[in-house]
Amino acid sequence: MAIAELKETFILLRRMPSLWIPGIVGGFLAAALWITFYFYGTFFAGRLAGLSGLVLLIFTTGMLTLIRKNEGTFRELLAGGVKYYFRVLLPLLVIASIIILVFLLLTVTFSLFGITDVSIVTALTVGFMIPTLFLTFFYDTAAVFEDRKVFDSIHRSIQLVFAHIQEVIVFLLISMGIFIGIVLVLMIIWEAFLYDTIEPLSRYNETQLQTLNPDQLLAMIGPGGVWITAGILFIGIFLLLPILYSYKACFFKKLASGIIITQQPTTGEFDSKGRWYKY
Numbered sequence: 001m002a003i004a005e006l007k008e009t010f011i012l013l014r015r016m017p018s019l020w021i022p023g024i025v026g027g028f029l030a031a032a033l034w035i036t037f038y039f040y041g042t043f044f045a046g047r048l049a050g051l052s053g054l055v056l057l058i059f060t061t062g063m064l065t066l067i068r069k070n071e072g073t074f075r076e077l078l079a080g081g082v083k084y085y086f087r088v089l090l091p092l093l094v095i096a097s098i099i100i101l102v103f104l105l106l107t108v109t110f111s112l113f114g115i116t117d118v119s120i121v122t123a124l125t126v127g128f129m130i131p132t133l134f135l136t137f138f139y140d141t142a143a144v145f146e147d148r149k150v151f152d153s154i155h156r157s158i159q160l161v162f163a164h165i166q167e168v169i170v171f172l173l174i175s176m177g178i179f180i181g182i183v184l185v186l187m188i189i190w191e192a193f194l195y196d197t198i199e200p201l202s203r204y205n206e207t208q209l210q211t212l213n214p215d216q217l218l219a220m221i222g223p224g225g226v227w228i229t230a231g232i233l234f235i236g237i238f239l240l241l242p243i244l245y246s247y248k249a250c251f252f253k254k255l256a257s258g259i260i261i262t263q264q265p266t267t268g269e270f271d272s273k274g275r276w277y278k279y
Contacts, residue, residue: 002171005250022059023242027234038226061088064144067249087143090150095136099129135161141252160255171251190232194225
């Protein structure tokens with residue numbers, strides 16, 4: 001199943017150039033975050049990251065609306081993103097709140113027993129977070145493609161994943177392969193551009209590498225390396241976001257077409273003794 005949807009994804013991206021717009025926006029935002037982090041530090045970069053995520057959600061949601069209609073322009077992408085914005089944002093906030101709540105509950109519980117090791121709490125939270133994200137992975141596509149509300153979209157995602165767990169695993173493995181492949185290629189290109197700058201690192205032993213902090217690495221690549229890195233980030237997001245999001249949408253359409261829950265009207269009548277007979 002997952003291979004056929006991957007082919008459909010590339011056909012869709014070639015036929016609908018507007019699907020690349022979220023990649024362009026996301027690429028610019030990622031590059032801007034990196035440059036802000038380098039020149040202004042984590043304080044401004046952290047606030048820009050939150051705002052960027054909210055802005056990008058409009059475009060990714062609009063992208064789903066175009067795939068739902070199988071056509072559309074930039075204006076329709078924006079209109080669809082605004083229309084379904086909160087239908088996608090609210091379930092996301094619910095999922096994030098549940099994960100944060102679990103982390104807080106674990107922290108309080110462990111502290112009552114005198115255990116203050118943050119790594120244990122973090123590991124348990126990650127252990128809860130992974131299956132949660134796996135089961136709710138299609139909440140946004142359910143909200144857009146089937147006009148479902150907050151908890152209904154989360155329930156629909158869980159329902160689909162449980163019903164097609166093997167297919168979903170294959171889909172995620174293929175998506176991970178695409179992600180790793182593009183990232184590796186871009187890393188090779190990045191190293192080629194910055195070879196003279198980062199080549200001294202190859203002469204460092206393991207102890208010296210472990211003592212390096214992010215500020216030292218940033219100082220080593222310099223402003224020129226920062227701009228090259230920003231360009232590589234732009235290309236990476238520009239490619240990954242449209243491909244993976246379109247693939248997710250195409251895969252969801254296939255899953256949903258095989259398990260759509262509809263409530264059929266029931267007709268019948270009562271007999272003289274008050275018993276119900278369904279037609």
